[in-house]
Amino acid sequence: xxxxxxxxxxxxxVGISVWAARRTRTASDFFVAGKGIGLLALTVxxxxxxxxxxxFIGGPGFIYAVGLGAMYIVLPAxxxxxxxxxxxxxxxxxxxxxxxxxTVPDAIGARYRSPAAQxxxxxxxxxxxxxxxxxxxxxxxxxxxxIFGVGLGWGIWIGMGVTLAYSASGGxxxxxxxxxxxxxxxxxxxxxxxxFVLEFGGGLGDISRTILAHDPTFLGPWGKLxxxxxxxxxxxxxMGSLGQPQAVHKYYMLRDPLQLKWYPLLKTLGLVLVLLLxxxxxIGVKAFVLSGRLPPLASPDxxxxxxLLNATxxxxxxxxxxxxxxxxxxxANSFINIGAxxxxxxxxxxxxxxxxxxxxxxxxVTILIAVAAAITAQLSGTMVAFLGIFGWGLFASxxxxxxxxxxxxxxxxxxxxxxxxxxxxxxxxSLETAAYLKAFTFPAGxxxxxxxxxxxxxxxxxxxxxxxxxxQSAIDPDVRFVMxx
Amino acid sequence: xxxxxAQKTLDMTRRASLGALIVGISAIAVxxxxxxLPRGTPTWAPWLLALGIPVAxxxxxxxxxxxxxxxxGPLKYPFAFVVAVLAIGFCAALALPATESPLSKxxxxxxxxxxxxxxxxxxxxxxxxxxxxxxxxxxxTLNAEDVERVRxxxxxxxxxxxGQSS
Numbered sequence: 001x002x003x004x005x006x007x008x009x010x011x012x013x014v015g016i017s018v019w020a021a022r023r024t025r026t027a028s029d030f031f032v033a034g035k036g037i038g039l040l041a042l043t044v045x046x047x048x049x050x051x052x053x054x055x056f057i058g059g060p061g062f063i064y065a066v067g068l069g070a071m072y073i074v075l076p077a078x079x080x081x082x083x084x085x086x087x088x089x090x091x092x093x094x095x096x097x098x099x100x101x102x103t104v105p106d107a108i109g110a111r112y113r114s115p116a117a118q119x120x121x122x123x124x125x126x127x128x129x130x131x132x133x134x135x136x137x138x139x140x141x142x143x144x145x146x147i148f149g150v151g152l153g154w155g156i157w158i159g160m161g162v163t164l165a166y167s168a169s170g171g172x173x174x175x176x177x178x179x180x181x182x183x184x185x186x187x188x189x190x191x192x193x194x195x196f197v198l199e200f201g202g203g204l205g206d207i208s209r210t211i212l213a214h215d216p217t218f219l220g221p222w223g224k225l226x227x228x229x230x231x232x233x234x235x236x237x238x239m240g241s242l243g244q245p246q247a248v249h250k251y252y253m254l255r256d257p258l259q260l261k262w263y264p265l266l267k268t269l270g271l272v273l274v275l276l277l278x279x280x281x282x283i284g285v286k287a288f289v290l291s292g293r294l295p296p297l298a299s300p301d302x303x304x305x306x307x308l309l310n311a312t313x314x315x316x317x318x319x320x321x322x323x324x325x326x327x328x329x330x331x332a333n334s335f336i337n338i339g340a341x342x343x344x345x346x347x348x349x350x351x352x353x354x355x356x357x358x359x360x361x362x363x364x365v366t367i368l369i370a371v372a373a374a375i376t377a378q379l380s381g382t383m384v385a386f387l388g389i390f391g392w393g394l395f396a397s398x399x400x401x402x403x404x405x406x407x408x409x410x411x412x413x414x415x416x417x418x419x420x421x422x423x424x425x426x427x428x429x430s431l432e433t434a435a436y437l438k439a440f441t442f443p444a445g446x447x448x449x450x451x452x453x454x455x456x457x458x459x460x461x462x463x464x465x466x467x468x469x470x471x472q473s474a475i476d477p478d479v480r481f482v483m484x485x
Numbered sequence: 486x487x488x489x490x491a492q493k494t495l496d497m498t499r500r501a502s503l504g505a506l507i508v509g510i511s512a513i514a515v516x517x518x519x520x521x522l523p524r525g526t527p528t529w530a531p532w533l534l535a536l537g538i539p540v541a542x543x544x545x546x547x548x549x550x551x552x553x554x555x556x557x558g559p560l561k562y563p564f565a566f567v568v569a570v571l572a573i574g575f576c577a578a579l580a581l582p583a584t585e586s587p588l589s590k591x592x593x594x595x596x597x598x599x600x601x602x603x604x605x606x607x608x609x610x611x612x613x614x615x616x617x618x619x620x621x622x623x624x625x626t627l628n629a630e631d632v633e634r635v636r637x638x639x640x641x642x643x644x645x646x647x648g649q650s651s
Contacts, residue, residue: 074607079567085626099639203594212596216583268611269611404549405548
């Protein structure tokens with residue numbers, strides 16, 4: 001049954017990709033779907049790329065291990081979508097209209113009239129994408145191996161091969177419509193699992209009572225984390241959301257800017273549905289293991305597989321496994337596309353050149369990035385996990401001040417933007433590397449991502465203030481007009 | 486020539502929100518710096534994050550939403566509500582005593598402090614913020630006239646770049 005559902009899932013992906021490939025004719029089609037995506041499709045696609053395999057496997061496992069403290073990673077979803085809409089969506093979509101921009105570094109370049117800032121932002125994003133891609137490739141390998149039993153190595157290559165096929169042929173258009181299919185699948189699977197867990201556990205009250213009888217700290221407001229650690233998660237995953245290119249890049253694609261009106265509401269509701277699994281499996285499996293209804297887990301990451309293989313109906317297990325594959329593939333596709341745009345568009349612009357055929361280069365770079373990610377994913381698990389950890393933090397610390405604050409504050413300067421991007425890049429890389437090499441350990445609750453983001457903000461403000469003399473005159477009139485709307 | 490009233494209001498709103506953003510981020514920075522002290526994390530450090538995070542998030546939302554003569558107009562109520570919900574939620578979780586036990590009274594299936602976190606911090610803003618965004622969209626965020634003016638700019642930019650390349 002699981003194999004049959006898996007085969008159907010991949011067949012639908014191929015069908016959508018062939019259709020999209022026939023409609024992709026220009027670089028704008030390839031990178032921003034010709035700015036022609038409707039509200040509902042964009043919303044579901046955006047939900048899909050916002051939720052990686054972590055929400056289905058690592059997240060529930062994290063709740064199982066540390067209790068409610070793990071919820072501080074997803075609780076920011078209550079504010080992040082509407083915050084992104086107010087801070088970035090309108091201005092980026094209108095800049096796309098006025099300047100025909102297609103990438104996130106494009107917006108930084110236009111705001112500060114600076115190819116250097118655009119190039120630095122592009123380099124920072126490329127470094128982060130390597131990490132994200134490798135972890136998603138590895139996750140794909142794990143899921144495909146679970147479904148088809150082909151081995152981890154082949155799982156990585158098959159998963160990346162399918163993702164590459166639709167990324168290279170249909171670009172973001174294939175990605176968006178595959179995301180719509182995948183996001184729908186994820187939401188259905190998540191809601192069904194949530195309802196199953198409540199039914200199986202006799203309701204949330206009974207699940208809580210079981211946990212409280214054995215391990216009351218688990219249901220404390222911070223779980224087993226320190227308050228500082230839980231609050232730190234909230235900070236990094238709320239403020240940091242404004243720098244995640246896979247979500248921010250989507251603002252360019254909406255066909256009609258006025259449709260932004262309903263985008264935050266629909267996306268927030270979609271995210272809540274998809275995240276029901278994260279919460280319900282995390283606390284449900286804890287209660288079921290404590291009460292002896294499920295066997296003890298070999299590791300926290302076994303929370304979702306253990307529930308699926310030991311308790312749920314097989315059709316639901318098949319749906320969820322397909323949902324997990326969907327989550328990893330949609331995230332990988334989005335990052336491949338953004339990475340290709342950086343190499344074929346942003347970096348040449350930063351060096352004062354334009355490639356003649358961005359579409360052809362985009363397709364070629366797409367293949368290179370996918371192959372590099374698949375090879376990186378074959379490295380040892382700890383190295384890949386390390387690469388994945390700093391992805392979110394790197395995007396947050398390098399992009400949030402320059403992009404999110406910069407597009408809303410005319411006093412921000414080119415020097416401030418460049419200094420903050422460099423600060424985020426250097427601090428994230430050096431602290432994460434030092435921690436990985438065990439040169440030192442952070443106190444509980446302090447992370448490299450948080451320190452890098454705070455430092456990047458402070459450097460941005462201080463350098464902008466020190467260089468404020470020409471700030472107003474360094475903004476092009478059309479960009480200023482969009483900033484004042 | 487005197488500065489137009491609209492520009493003054495806009496600048497005041499943006500300036501205040503920028504100041505609040507700097508204060509919020511600075512509070513968070515001090516909280517982290519305190520945690521790095523050799524004696525370990527002081528008990529007051531999480532309180533700085535509990536207050537700094539809502540202030541910083543509220544400030545950056547106001548910075549993004551400020552527009553023309555109205556500043557943030559009626560959005561001041563949902564913003565104030567959400568900042569208060571986050572701050573009260575975090576502070577309550579820090580301040581309330583740990584009383585979780587099998588005999589705890591449950592609120593919608595969770596003990597009190599967990600319910601404050603999940604339903605208060607996690608769900609209340611969802612009910613308020615996206616609805617406020619949609620209800621004020623035309624007056625506060627974007628309308629057809631704005632879009633047309635930007636499209637006109639786009640046409641001018643395109644004509645200029647085509648003129649330069651020909």
